[in-house]
Amino acid sequence: METKKKSRLIPMCSMFLASSLLMGGMMMGTKRVVIYDEGERHVVYTLSGDPQRAVAAAGIELGADDEITCSGDLSQGFGVVQVERAFPVLITADGRTHMLQTTGGTVQSILADAGITLGEQDLVYPASEEELTQGGDITVRRVEVRNEEVRESIPYTTQTVETDALPYGESRVVQQGQAGEKVTTFRVEYRDGAEYSRTSLGTEIARQPVTEVIETGTGGMVQYNGQNYTYSKVYQMKATAYTTEGKTWKKTASGTIARVGAVAVDKNVIPLGSRLLIRGSDGSWMYGLAVAEDTGGAVKGNKIDLYFNTYRECINFGVRTATVYVLD
Structure with a gap:
């Protein structure tokens, strides 16, 4: 009877040993994976060394643009997986605005993902080396400088x-x-x-x-008292008046007696002895025919001093503008 009991125990022990060995082997191949997703920590145990299977085993769904990064060696039984969730970024460049899904990075790398190249002088906000986080947008200003x-x-x-x-x-x-x-x-x-x-x-x-x-003529013909007089020159001059009334001297610089019709000039402009016809430039007065016989210390350039018999006449004349014809 004892012989039969021993024969039944041998198969049962064999089955238990095989089961124990199988379970031990499975336990030895299990990996412990810690997963971080949007601030939450998940721990899963898996036989696979694939981090994506570990994420799926944790019941975490990944979007089309989400990414995962893994640290540690899952083949050695432990690893940490970080889920990077994609977020929208508005990029304004070249006159239009479009949206890009990204998990972050520098502004420059995000622009590269969007196929946007920066010129040497272009401006970008934020700066190209800055890290962009959720809620940030990018603006590119195209800059051209030319002379x-x-x-x-x-x-x-x-x-x-x-x-x-x-x-x-x-x-x-x-x-x-x-x-x-x-x-x-x-x-x-x-x-x-x-x-x-x-x-x-x-x-x-x-x-x-x-x-x-432009040359302007100073020669020609002028009429006075019904007679025509030819002249070689004509001047626009400042006309003043003088008299010898109450004075002891009566002679001109030419040695003649000072009188109406004997006028003082700048001899460097009008030579002494020149016959003249003098009238108002606006046509309102006429002095008439005269001879350049006198000079004066204040008579310089285009200025002429007309003789009158009395001081009262000089005061009434004052200072006027005259047209002076130098007659032939």
Whole structure:
């Protein structure tokens, strides 16, 4: 009877031993994985060394753009898995705004993922080396700097030259005026195609203006008291008055007696002895025919001093503008 009991125990022991060995082997192949997802900690045990299977075993669903990173060696039985959740980022560049799903990184890397290349002078906000977190957006400003030339006209001046070769009142252009040109160079910065700043780098004269020269006639004919008088020159002069009333001297610089019709001039302008016809430039008064016989310390340039018999007449005359014809 004992012999039969021993024979039954042997198979049962064999089954228990085999089961124990199998369970021990399974326990020895189990990996402990710690998973962090949005601030929560999960611990799973798995036979697989694949972190994605560990995440699935924890019941964590991954979005299409989510990423996982793993630290530690799962093949050695322990590992830490970090779930990086993707978030939307608005990128404004080249006149449009589009959205990109990203798990983060530097601004430069996110732009690279979006296929956006920065030029050497482009601006980006935030800075390209900054780490972007959820809630942050990116703006790219395209910057172009170039030198531009602005050409401007320089107006010419006009010079008038008197000549007795022309009758009084006539004129002619002897040298045509021509405008010059100046070139100003600007450093112009454009941002997203619009001008942002303009700085002058300097101005150069590309072409000097040419002065226009006009000759005006001082010769011709004038009428007085029904008679025509030819003249060689005509002047616009400042006319004053003087008298010898109450004075001891009565003679002019030419040695003649001071009288009405004997006038004082600058002999460097009108030679002494010249016959003159003098009248108001506005036509309101007429002195008449005269002779340049006298000079005076204050009579210089285009100035003429007219003789009157009395001091009262001089006061009434005052200072006027006269047209003085030098008669032939």
